[in-house]
Amino acid sequence: MSVQQADWASLPGDIMDTVLKKLGSFDEYLRVSQVCMSWFSFVMNHTELKELSRKQAPLLVIPAIDNSRDRRNLYSVIDRKTYGVQVILRYNRRCVGSSHGWLATVGRKMVITLTNPFSQRQIRLPPIFNPPKGDITKDNPYCFYLWVFKVILSDDPDLCPENCVVGVIYDHLDRLAFIKLGDECWTYVDMNLKAFTDITFSRGLLHAIDRHGKLISVDLNIDSYVGENEVEVIVPRCMPRQSDFAYIVESCSRDILMVRRFLVKQPEHKDLYLTREIRVFKLKRNSSARSGWIEVKNLDGESLFVGDSHSTSLSCSEFPGVKPNCIYYTDDYFHDGHYHYKEDGPLDMGVFDMDNGSFESHYVLDPSQKQFPPAIFIMPSFSRNFP
């Protein structure tokens, strides 16, 4: 039965509203937006749907179940199921960021592109670096897909186009840079500051963390100071152990949390390391003495999502289905500028329950897809103001 029998695109708005009220989940609304241009416009301009999508817990962008190199599927960690709906992403490498519903990818000319896979909007940023000329092979640190480690946004570019700032950890030394949307040039933070593993925005500042617990903040206004951004070292290197990964996230109650992740080699496997220890620390600010980290054993009803994506904290009372005091993580192995697919694929993802100390899996990688890009969290979004 062919859909061309009826001109569904011309269904009036109030009838579309009635139909939409009978649907319940983000993937169903997304499916509506993919049927035709007119329904796409309807969904993208629908205020209530926009609000509804913001209440959906993060989804996981996973390889397409049909192995398509242009599309990805979505997996719901809450419902523990793969949605039938696919999104277009014409990029078959690791995404370098996922923030406010936008995925970041980096192309050959060192151009970072932000794509909202739900609205299909794209934003191209100026090149972050001019690589040396000549053929650059995959083990060369100037190789474009090794050059950018992480990209985050301060806001959804559709909601705040005037004030949206993009923060980046780049190059083989993991330095920091940022750009305001619409500007032509990147601002590079002090070149001596390096080896950062995560960044986040908090209170108008860019914060960055490294594997030793060092926390800095960068003032994004370069107008106030001649030529240089003010950088404050909030906490110097202080941790006795270097962690394999470290994330920085602002909680819903506006605390700064550091998440330290440790991998353990699995016995009887040649090259399999899995996360078997996660520790969370809260920043204790102290005006008179040094600020420092205090370990916390629960998240007060919040949960965290970490990995290649913008580290996020959700209040479980607002997102039913998300287990409280849990840390959902994905495999974001990216070692010293050499990104090679691990032998068994990017398997290291799961949920750490702080209450009982257990590690569980959510999405399980299909072994036939171990050469596909790793899964990454995304916040569901329907952008508003679509023309």
Place this chain on the structure above:
Amino acid sequence: MASSRKITLRSSDGESFEVEEAVAVESQTIKHMIEDDCADNAIPLPNVTSKILAKVIEYCKKHVDASKAEDRVNDEDLKAWDAAFIKVDQVDQATLFDLILAANYLNIKSLLDLTCQTVADMIKGNLFPVRNEWLNFTFSIANRELVLVCLTEWVAHRRLFCS
């Protein structure tokens, strides 16, 4: 005993349907026309073809009969009848589409609800093929200007008119 008044409805293609007033006023639109005293002659329904009007009348008649005391049909049986009435193999998509528009125009809430639920079920069942190829808007932000590039709208336009 009050005799049930008959109302004549005329479809867009000129066919006349005589129905009991109780059936006709399942449609709020027709009910208001009667109340406004416009129903002396046939009520013209320029938006509804005879084929669709026949089905609408069938639906309304069943629902009116179901609520009559002598003929009371229980809720489950009525739901089953509705499901059979609207079943997508019985009713091709063009008919379903026309029924939605008719139910909307005639303001028959329960029929509109039934048809919209069917569309919702089709969406859930992935019965609408995806047109991802149409969705390819690129915004390049350079010098604070937005440049909208709409490549595949052209492709879609071509497909529609040149196939």
